[in-house]
Amino acid sequence: AQSSVTLFGIVDATIAHGRASGTGAANKTALANSGYNSSRIGFRGTEDLGGGMAASFWLEGSLGNDDGTAGQRIPVGNQNVLNGASPTNPNGVGDGAGLVFNRRSTVSLSGGWGEVRLGRDYTPSFWNLTVFDPFGTNGVGTTLTLVGPAGGLGTAGNAMAPVGTRGVIVRASNDIGYFLPANLGGFYGQFNYWLGENTFNGANSARDGTGWGGRLGYGAGPFNVAISYARTAYDATPVNPVQPITTTNTFTGAVAPTAAQIAAQRAGDFRTWNIGGQWDFGVAKVMGHYTREQRDSSAGNAGTGIPASGEIDGRGWLLGTLVPVGAGEIRASYSTYKIDAGAGADPRARQLALGYVHNLSKRTALYATAARVQNRNGAAVSLNGATLGTATSSTGYDLGIRHSF
Amino acid sequence: AQSSVTLFGIVDATIAHGRASGTGAANKTALANSGYNSSRIGFRGTEDLGGGMAASFWLEGSLGNDDGTAGQRIPVGNQNVLNGASPTNPNGVGDGAGLVFNRRSTVSLSGGWGEVRLGRDYTPSFWNLTVFDPFGTNGVGTTLTLVGPAGGLGTAGNAMAPVGTRGVIVRASNDIGYFLPANLGGFYGQFNYWLGENTFNGANSARDGTGWGGRLGYGAGPFNVAISYARTAYDATPVNPVQPITTTNTFTGAVAPTAAQIAAQRAGDFRTWNIGGQWDFGVAKVMGHYTREQRDSSAGNAGTGIPASGEIDGRGWLLGTLVPVGAGEIRASYSTYKIDAGAGADPRARQLALGYVHNLSKRTALYATAARVQNRNGAAVSLNGATLGTATSSTGYDLGIRHSF
C-alpha cells in the first residue's frame, strides 16, 4: 500500500479586542485564532482506481494555535450528547482535550456518476451561509445568520437551537452523502442523510438525532446561486434518552441520568432552509443570502426556557461585498437575525462588519476587521468576548495573520 | 537530523446493522468504523545505523472516522486504572478525547541478533487470535475467542477479564520486547515483559499490572503454526491501590478512593495460552485456533459479581477459511467460547460468520459481512449494538469500504 498523503493546515492568529459600554460592561483583549480562516490541521489523499473511479479520504481537525490546544466537542450521535459525556460530565470532553477530526472525517468513492462520502461532514444547509458571507463565517465579522441559529441571540435566543449549540447546524456525524458530478453544465448539488444511531424496535423509533438535507446550485460565469434544506429530528420525549448519557462507572455500576437531565435533553425537530447568491461584477463581488429556521417545541422543554408549546421561528439575511484592491481585498457585510419565540418580545440583532485582507502570498495574509452589533428585545450578542452592559451594543476588532500550509 | 517519516493509516467506514428478537429486544443501525480493518492513523520510520543495525519508531492511534473522534482509553500502568482516571472520573479520558497512540507506540533497535522494542505494543498472546481469524478480529464477524476473554460473555462473562476490558489482553503499556531475527529457517518468536510501574519496598511488591509472555511459531510453504502464553498479575489486595487513582484536587487536596472503589479494583492474576495454525491449500486457506484463559479469584471480588473463591476458566476455539474469488475473497468462520465460573450455569456462546471482500485496488476494498451469535446459560453477546431480548440470539450485518494510505 503505497502512501500518498497530503498534510495540510491553517495557522491563523489574531489580536482580538471586544468592547461594550454601559453599566456592567467589560472589555477583553486576547490573542485568539481563526480571525480570517479557521485554524486547522489535516490529512487527505486520493487514489486513482482506474476507469474514472477514485477513492479518497479527508481527516481535518480544529486547532487552537494561540494556546496550543486542539480538538473540539463532537456530538457523536447527532443528539444533544457530546463525546465523553456522562451524567457527571454532561459537557463531555473536547475543546482542547486533544486532536480530533471534528471538522471533517470522511472516506469517499467517486466516479463519473458523482461521489459517495461517508463520515462526519458539513451539512448541505451550512454552505450557503459561509460561501455567501464575505467573512466566510470566521472572525469578528461572522454573519449573524449563523450566530443566530447556532449560538442563539443570547439567553432568549437559545430557544432557537436544540439545547445550545449541539444541534446539527454546521456539521453532522455518521453522514452518508451523495454529490453530483462536476460536469453538469454549471449545476451542482448534494444530498445527505445522517444517523442518530439509536436502538429501536417496534415500539420505538430511531429518529432522535437522525436527519437529512440537500443543496442544489447553479454557477456560470459571474453568477452563482444555491438553495438548501435540512432537518434533524430531536424527540420531544426521546425514546432512548438514558442510553447515550448513561456511563458505566467501574466502581458503582451504571449511572442513570436524573429526570431533570432527561427533560433537558428534550428538544423539538430542527429545520432550516436558505438561499444564497453572488454576482461578480469584476470591480466587486456582491453577495447575499436569506435563511429561515424552525423548531418544534413542546411542554417538555419548559424547564429550558423554551415556550411551552408551538413553534419557534428564526429568520435572517445578509448583504455583503468583496472588493479587490491590488494585492488585497476589502470585505463588508450587513447581517441581521430575528427570533419569533412565541408570546413576548422577539429578540433581534443586526451587525455591520468591515475589513481588509492584505495578501503577502497565496498562503500568507495580514488582515484587519471591525464589527459592531446592536441588540434589541433581549438579544445579547457580544463580540470577541466582551461582556454586554446596559447599552446593548458591542464592538470588536481583529488584527491578525493567516498562514496556510 | 534528516526526517524520514511515513504517514500511514486506514479509513474504514461501515453501515452496521444489528438485530435481536424476543421481548425487550431492540435493533440498531449505525454508520460505524473498522468493519474490515481497524481505522487508524500513524507515523513510522526506520534509520539505517550501518553494520546491519537499524533504529525505528512506530506511533499509531485509533480513529473513529464515522464521527471524527480519535483516541481511546489507555491503562497506562497495565492495572485497572485508565489514563486520566480519578475517584470522580473512574473511566478516565480517552474514547474520542483526542489522538493518542494507543494502538502502538514503540522505539526499536534491531540487528542480526533480533529486535529490542520499547513502549506500548501488542501482547504475544493476541497474535494467534487475530492472525488465525479470517475476520482479523474486526467487524461483526470478530471471533468469540477474543470477545469472550476481553469483553466477557455479558454480565456473567465479565468474571473472565479483570474488571471489564481493562486487563492486558490485546496490548500492554511499558513493554520491553525481544523479537527473534527473521532468518531462522521459518522459526519466529518473541518475548515480552511489561511493567506495572508500582512503587515498592521490602514489604510491598511491584507485581500489580506487571506481566510477561512469549510466542513461538514456525511457518514454511503453505504451513504456519504458533503457540503463545501470557500472564499479568492483578493483586487481590493491591499494594498500592490508592496511589494510581488518587487525584490531587487543587482546591481540596488529594482525594482518596472509597473502600468500595478499592475493593472493585481487586482482581486475580490473569493467564492465557493459545495455539493457532493455518494451511494454504491454494483454493482456500483453512485456519483455526484454540485458546484458554484462567483467572484467580478471591473473596475480595465478591462485590463485583465474581465468585467468592476459586479459579475462573474460559476456553474457546475457531475454525475458519479464506477462499480467493477473482479480485475478492470469501471469509467464513465458526467460533465458540465458554466460561466455567464455578458453581452455577456456565455461560457460553457460538457464532457463525460469513463475508465477502471485493478489492478495488490493493488499498481500497468494499466488503459485506453477516454474523449470527447464539447465547446459552446467561451469556449475552449481541452484535452491532443490538439489545438482546428474550430470544438469546443476535444477527449483525456490515456493509462498508476500507481505504488505506
Place this chain on the structure above:
Amino acid sequence: AQSSVTLFGIVDATIAHGRASGTGAANKTALANSGYNSSRIGFRGTEDLGGGMAASFWLEGSLGNDDGTAGQRIPVGNQNVLNGASPTNPNGVGDGAGLVFNRRSTVSLSGGWGEVRLGRDYTPSFWNLTVFDPFGTNGVGTTLTLVGPAGGLGTAGNAMAPVGTRGVIVRASNDIGYFLPANLGGFYGQFNYWLGENTFNGANSARDGTGWGGRLGYGAGPFNVAISYARTAYDATPVNPVQPITTTNTFTGAVAPTAAQIAAQRAGDFRTWNIGGQWDFGVAKVMGHYTREQRDSSAGNAGTGIPASGEIDGRGWLLGTLVPVGAGEIRASYSTYKIDAGAGADPRARQLALGYVHNLSKRTALYATAARVQNRNGAAVSLNGATLGTATSSTGYDLGIRHSF
C-alpha cells in the same frame, strides 16, 4: 497553496529506577519517556515571501511513548486554570487525553528586522536554565534550578510557584514575541508579552495571568552568556476568578466555584531573573547558571500553606560540564536550590548528576544517567518516582534510547 510541511519528532524511552531509604521509603521501576530529550511530535514549515521575508509555523506536542499517551494540560489563559477545568474537574483535561501542541504552537513573520512570533512558546527566562544545563532539563539529572521553581521542593516548596506547576515557568500561552535578527555580531535577544485574556473595565484590570519578559545574550567563538527576566501577574484577589472556572452544565446551568476554590486561586505575582554562560575549552564545555525567583504573598493564600504575608524568595545555581569522548559525551552537574519562605526553616536541596551518551548516529543515541539528591529542612525532592523515607536522600537511574526523526 503548495504544501511544504516537515513532520518531526523524538521518541525517547528509558528504564527509569528511583530509590530512597529509611522508614516509609519505596522504590519504583518504570519504562518512562524523555530521559535524554523530551519525546515529541510536531509539524513545521517555512514559506519564502521574497524580499528577505518569510512566514513560518511550528506545532509541537508532548508524547508519552512508553504508554502511547500524548498531550498535556495547558493553562490556556496563563492563570491558574487549565484547559477543560471546571469546579467539578479542577485539574482539567490533558496528560494523555490526546495530542495537543503544548510544547510550541506559533505562527511567525520574519525579515531582516527580526521575527514576530504569535502563540504558545517558551518564556525567555527558561532558556538559560535548559541551555546551560548539561542534562538539558530532561531525565533524572534535570537541574534543581528548574525543579525548585516549577515543582517546588516538596510540600513547603510549593509556596514558590503559583498554585503548583501551573504558573508561567517554562512556556506561556497567548504570547506575542519579538526576536532580534541573527546578524548582530553575536548578540541575540527576545522580548515577550503574554496575555491573561481577562475581561476588564474601568474598575477591573486585565492583569491576572498577563506577563512579560526578555532575554539578551552574546555568543562568539567558545563563549556564550545570556541574562533574562520574566514576570507574570497573579492577582491576590483575582478580578475575574469565577469566570474561567465556571462551567455551563447543560442540565443544571452555570456552576460557580466555591469561596474555597476562589481562595485557592489567589497567588501573588511571580518574578524570575537568571544569568547563564558556557565556555567551550575543546576538551570540555564548562557551563553554569544562577537563578532567582520572587513571589508576592498575601493573607488570601493562607489556606494553601503559603505564609500569610511578605515575599517568598528562591535561588539556586548549577555548575556542569560536557566532555566529548569518541562518539559519545560524558555529562555531569551539581545543582542546588533554596527557598526562603519567611519564618521557619528554609527548605533546600542539592543534587549531583552524572551521565554518558553514546551516539549510534546523529539521530539515535543510547544513554545512562545516575543522580542523587539530598534534601534539607523539609525539602522533599525524590527521583524517578521514589517515595522518600525518613532518610532524606533519593537516588535515580536512567538507561535509555533516544531516536529522533
